[in-house]
Amino acid sequence: MKIDFEKIEEIYGSSVIDEMKNSLNDILENIKYLKYLKINDIEDVFERYPLIFICNEKEFKNKINKLILKIGINYIDILDNDMELWEELM
Amino acid sequence: MIEQYLLTELLAKYEIDVSKVIKKNRNILKYGEYLVIDKTLKYLIDELKIEPHNIEKCPSIMCLNVDVIKENVNFLRTKEIKFSNIETCLHVLSTNPYDLKQTYEYVVENYGIESLNKITSILRVKKSRIKEIEKINIDENNKIINLSAANSKQTVEEIEKIVKVCRANDIKMSSSVFLNSAGELEKIIKVCQANNIKPIGNVFLKTADEIEKIIKVCQANDIKPIGSVFKKKVEEIEKIIEVCRANDIELSNSTFKQSPEEIVKIIKVCQANNIKPSGNVFLRTADEIKKIIKVCQANDIKPIGNVFLRTAGELEKAIKVCQLNNIKPIGNVFLRTADEIEKIIKVCQVNNIKPSGSVFKKPVEEIEKIIKVCQVNNIVPSGAVFNRMSKEIEEIVQICQLNDIILDNSVFLRTINEIEEIIKVCQANNIKPNGNIFKQTAEKIEKIIEVCRTNDIKLSGSVFMKSAEEIEKIIEVCHIYNIEIIGSIFLQKSKDLTDSIEYIKNNYGQEYLKPLIINKSVKYLEQVFPYLQQLNVLPIVINSASILTLKLEEIKERKSILDMQGIPMVDERGKFNSIFGMTRKKYNELKNKIMGQEAFNK
Numbered sequence: 015m016k017i018d019f020e021k022i023e024e025i026y027g028s029s030v031i032d033e034m035k036n037s038l039n040d041i042l043e044n045i046k047y048l049k050y051l052k053i054n055d056i057e058d059v060f061e062r063y064p065l066i067f068i069c070n071e072k073e074f075k076n077k078i079n080k081l082i083l084k085i086g087i088n089y090i091d092i093l094d095n096d097m098e099l100w101e102e103l104m
Numbered sequence: 105m106i107e108q109y110l111l112t113e114l115l116a117k118y119e120i121d122v123s124k125v126i127k128k129n130r131n132i133l134k135y136g137e138y139l140v141i142d143k144t145l146k147y148l149i150d151e152l153k154i155e156p157h158n159i160e161k162c163p164s165i166m167c168l169n170v171d172v173i174k175e176n177v178n179f180l181r182t183k184e185i186k187f188s189n190i191e192t193c194l195h196v197l198s199t200n201p202y203d204l205k206q207t208y209e210y211v212v213e214n215y216g217i218e219s220l221n222k223i224t225s226i227l228r229v230k231k232s233r234i235k236e237i238e239k240i241n242i243d244e245n246n247k248i249i250n251l252s253a254a255n256s257k258q259t260v261e262e263i264e265k266i267v268k269v270c271r272a273n274d275i276k277m278s279s280s281v282f283l284n285s286a287g288e289l290e291k292i293i294k295v296c297q298a299n300n301i302k303p304i305g306n307v308f309l310k311t312a313d314e315i316e317k318i319i320k321v322c323q324a325n326d327i328k329p330i331g332s333v334f335k336k337k338v339e340e341i342e343k344i345i346e347v348c349r350a351n352d353i354e355l356s357n358s359t360f361k362q363s364p365e366e367i368v369k370i371i372k373v374c375q376a377n378n379i380k381p382s383g384n385v386f387l388r389t390a391d392e393i394k395k396i397i398k399v400c401q402a403n404d405i406k407p408i409g410n411v412f413l414r415t416a417g418e419l420e421k422a423i424k425v426c427q428l429n430n431i432k433p434i435g436n437v438f439l440r441t442a443d444e445i446e447k448i449i450k451v452c453q454v455n456n457i458k459p460s461g462s463v464f465k466k467p468v469e470e471i472e473k474i475i476k477v478c479q480v481n482n483i484v485p486s487g488a489v490f491n492r493m494s495k496e497i498e499e500i501v502q503i504c505q506l507n508d509i510i511l512d513n514s515v516f517l518r519t520i521n522e523i524e525e526i527i528k529v530c531q532a533n534n535i536k537p538n539g540n541i542f543k544q545t546a547e548k549i550e551k552i553i554e555v556c557r558t559n560d561i562k563l564s565g566s567v568f569m570k571s572a573e574e575i576e577k578i579i580e581v582c583h584i585y586n587i588e589i590i591g592s593i594f595l596q597k598s599k600d601l602t603d604s605i606e607y608i609k610n611n612y613g614q615e616y617l618k619p620l621i622i623n624k625s626v627k628y629l630e631q632v633f634p635y636l637q638q639l640n641v642l643p644i645v646i647n648s649a650s651i652l653t654l655k656l657e658e659i660k661e662r663k664s665i666l667d668m669q670g671i672p673m674v675d676e677r678g679k680f681n682s683i684f685g686m687t688r689k690k691y692n693e694l695k696n697k698i699m700g701q702e703a704f705n706k
Contacts, residue, residue, distance in 0.1 A: 021655055027625035029597040033569065036543070039487040039513040055687035062653035065592040065623070070539025070565045071512055096685045098650035101620060104592040 015045070017057055022064050033068050041067045044074040051078070054094050066103040077103045106136040114138060118145045124160040136167050144170045152177065154191050155417050157392075162194040175201045183208065184217045188441050189224040196227040206231045215247060218469065223251045223279075236260050242267050243277045252279035262286060269293070273303075280308040288312060295319075299329070306334035314338070321345075325355075332360035340364060347371075351381070358386040366390060373397075377407065384412035392416060399423070403433065410438035418442065425449070429459070436464040444468055451475070455485070462490040470494060477501075481511070488516040496520055503527070507537070514542040522546065529553075540568040548572060555579070566594040574598055581605065590619045604629060612642070620649040631656045639663075641673050641680070648679040659684070665695055668702065 023031050034041060044067045048056050060067060067074070081102055082089045093099055106114075111133065112122040125132055147170050148154045159166065165173070176197045180190055185208075190196060196204070210231045211220050220226065226234070234254045240263060242249045253263050256279070265286035270277055273293045281289060291312035296303040299319050307315060317338045322329040325345050333341060343364035348355050351371050362370065369390030374381040377397050385393065395416030400407040403423050411419060421442035426433035429449050437445060447468040452459035455475050463471060463486075473494035478485040481501045489497065499520045504511050507527050518526065525546035530537040533553050541549060551572035556563050559579045567575055577598035582589050585605055593601070603626045608616045612633060621629075635656060636642040645652060651659060662683045663673055675681050683691065 023625075024655060025624055025628045025653065027596070027600050027627075029600055030595065033595050036569070040539075055689040058688040062650075065595050068566070068569070068592075068595055070514070072510060073539060073565045094687050094690045095682060097653065097687060098648070098685050101650060104590055104620065 015057055018061050021061050026064060030064060030068075034064065037068045040070055040074070043071040044069070047071070047075055047078065051082070052090060054090060059093075059097070059100060062097055063100045063103070066100060074103075106133060106138050106141070108133060110138055111136065111141075114142060114145075118149045118156060118159075120145070120156045120159055125163040125166075128160065129163045132163050132167065140169070141166045144168060144173065147173065148194075152191075154194070155415060157415065158191050158194060161192075165194045165198055168198050172201060173197045176204050179205060179208075184212075185224065186221050186443065188443050189221055193224045193227075196225055199228045203230050204228075207234070210234065211251065215251060219248050219251060222248065223255060226251045226255050229254045233260075237263060240264050240267060246277060249277045249279075253282050255279070256282035258282050258285070275303055278304065280305055283308045284311070301329055306331060309334050327355055331357040333357075336360055353381055356383070358383055361386050362389065379407055384409060388412050388415075403427075405433055410435060413438050414441075431459055436461055440464050440467075455479075457485055462487050465490045466493075483511055484513070487513040489513065492516050492519075510538050512539065514539060518542050518545075535563060540565040544568050559583075561589060562591070564591045566591045570594055585609070585614065585617045587617050587622060588619050593619055593623060596623055600625065608633075612637075615643075615646060618646060618649065621645060621652060624652055628652075632659065635659070639673060644674055644678065644680055651680045651684045654684065662691065665698055668698065 019031060045056060045060065048059070053059065066077070069077075081099065084102075085092050085099065108122075108126070111125075115122045115125060144166050145159070148159060148165070149156065176199065177190075179201065181187065199207075204227055207227050207229060208220070211226060211234070234250060237254045237260060238250050240253075240260070242253060242263075256263070258266065262285055263282065266281055266284075266289055267277070269275075269286050269289050270281055273290075275281060275293065284292065288311055289308070292308060292310075292315060293303050295301075295312045295315050296307060299316075301307065301319065310318065314337075315334070318333060318336075318341060319329045321327075321338055321341050322333060327333065327345070336344070340363060341360065344360060344362075344367060345355065347353075347364050347367050348359055353359065353367075353371070359367065366389055367386070370385060370388075370393060371381050373379075373390045373393050374385060379385065379393075379397075388396065392415060393412070396411055396414075396419055397407045399405075399416050399419050400411060405411065405423070414422060418441060419438070422438060422440070422445055423433045425431075425442045425445045426437060429446075431437065431445075431449070440448065444467060445464070448463060448471055449459045451457075451468055451472055452463060457463065457475070466474065470493060471490070474490060474492075474497060475485050477483075477494045477497045478489060481497075483489060483497070483501070492500065496519065497516070500515060500523060501511065503509075503520065503523055504515060509515065509527075515523065522545060523542070526541065526549060527537050529546045529549050530541070533550075535541070535553070544552065548571065549568065552567055552570075552575060553563065555561075555572045555576050556567055559576075561567065561575075561579060570578070574597070575594060578594060578596075578601060579589065581587075581598060581602055582593065587605075601622055604622045604624060605617060607626045607629055608622065632652065633642060636645065636651075636659075654662070666673060666681055666683060671681060673681055683694070686694065
């Protein structure tokens with residue numbers, strides 16, 4: 015996985031990068047969960063909505079599961095085409 | 105006997121500083137013999153690869169018959185003791201081989217190999233002395249103190265008196281209490297009590313008189329009289345303070361590890377190499393720092409932080425081991441020697457663990473224990489787990505099971521006592537103690553809860569990422585401008601939020617003060633807002649802010665694809681076209697399709 019941290023810093027500022035460093039384990043687990051759910055282009059999701067990943071594993075799973083229940087069975091396709099849906103996790 | 109000029113010539117051959125040697129032990133000139141020294145150094149440096157600075161610390165070894173040293177080395181090499189500990193404690197090699205073996209076997213049998221690795225110099229002490237001191241029964245809960253006492257210069261009778269003084273004054277038994285006589289110890293304790301200083305550690309390096317003078321100097325200069333300060337004479341402390349103040353260097357424990365003259369040299373070297381003169385840098389002399397910088401440059405490593413925990417030679421070995429094993433030579437890796445790194449890597453490979461970062465916080469024996477405990481309790485051995493000892497982890501697991509707390513990594517950021525306090529606070533406030541809550545202490549959690557309750561803010565995970573004061577500031581800023589408070593807003597600094605809010609309010613108006621807009625950096629908003637305004641689409645971001653997760657170049661590129669097809673940026677729903685909401689992969693697929701069609705049409 016190759017993440018453009020410069021892009022994240024440009025859009026959100028350096029303090030977000032510092033927060034990420036403090037939550038590295040949580041972030042990695044949360045990314046693993048998205049991989050498990052077969053979400054496409056996780057790098058892009060991470061670069062555009064990094065703040066949603068900076069949370070405890072259990073909390074993240076709860077939020078993702080709620081979102082997927084709301085979207086429905088075609089969640090992979092839908093999320094591919096409408097990144098705005100990730101804002102619900104903010 | 106050896107003439108100084110001959111000794112200088114001889115030691116230079118092995119890169120040993122003769123001035124340091126003579127300062128440490130002038131008797132070298134009296135008792136040293138050229139051929140004996142040469143033979144011994146050849147063995148120590150060329151064969152055993154002992155660092156010259158370790159010999160400078162223990163120069164008497166050079167005068168010894170190399171055969172005695174070889175016999176001791178050959179014995180110790182077959183044993184479990186870490187040879188790197190011997191390297192920094194060379195005088196043990198001068199012990200009579202029979203006595204060394206006796207002591208080794210006795211200490212391993214009665215105290216364990218870990219104790220021997222901790223107090224390696226005990227190998228120079230006769231077994232009979234250790235046994236005599238054991239009869240005093242210093243501390244049955246801390247057997248290793250017998251070795252510390254035996255390792256000191258005090259007689260058995262004096263040790264008995266020291267123990268009595270410590271017990272009478274409730275002083276924790278440690279190796280440093282045996283540095284002084286019982287009488288002097290009593291005086292030291294009185295001075296410490298009178299000045300509200302804990303009588304522990306380096307305090308015992310000085311006499312009571314010296315301690316009083318040091319305290320006065322520290323108080324006059326607003327410095328805490330603790331730690332390395334007590335390793336220096338009063339005059340030195342005053343000079344160090346002067347040098348640091350003249351060069352705008354923050355005074356800390358590490359700044360007192362060197363002489364004032366050495367600090368001046370260190371500052372020059374740091375300035376010449378664009379290194380901040382602070383922290384671990386002062387663990388090394390200026391010469392050593394230059395060598396370390398060379399090693400770092402040769403290996404493309406930043407000369408900062410933990411690299412200064414190692415000498416240049418140790419650093420090179422550690423880097424080689426990292427390179428051979430495909431590990432990034434940075435950060436916590438340098439807490440360990442090359443030997444230790446190799447052993448840790450092996451343990452990690454056997455247990456299928458990535459050897460990175462936090463794994464190097466502990467010595468290999470402890471890591472093995474931690475891994476076992478993790479396996480038994482189904483815990484992933486990574487991250488904060490290595491902040492704790494294996495025994496602590498077991499206790500934490502128990503307390504979490506009793507209180508139905510999820511065992512994720514953040515729990516191990518706290519000690520068992522801290523966790524118990526956090527549980528109390530959570531129970532008192534009807535909160536489940538999980539996740540980010542363990543990033544704070546119980547005291548800070550209470551303050552955060554108070555702030556959130558006062559402001560009617562939901563206690564979600566993100567509030568525990570910041571201090572109570574910072575949360576108050578964020579809440580205040582949001583209330584002033586009537587901005588909806590969502591969880592992720594607490595992941596930003598209040599100052600950054602304020603900067604973005606001020607920019608938007610002053611240039612575009614309060615209607616744009618939405619949480620998903622203000623959480624962007626002011627630099628980014630300064631680029632993107634004018635561009636969107638120019639296109640007359642800026643008001644759309646109020647309800648459709650996801651375009652603000654793309655860089656300006658990305659927005660322009662996606663717009664150009666729309667322009668190619670004559671499609672407006674804003675659709676009939678009054679939102680930005682879905683092209684701005686596609687993932688990068690999806691967008692690239694679309695772009696390639698369109699570009700292909702364009703090329704075909706042409």
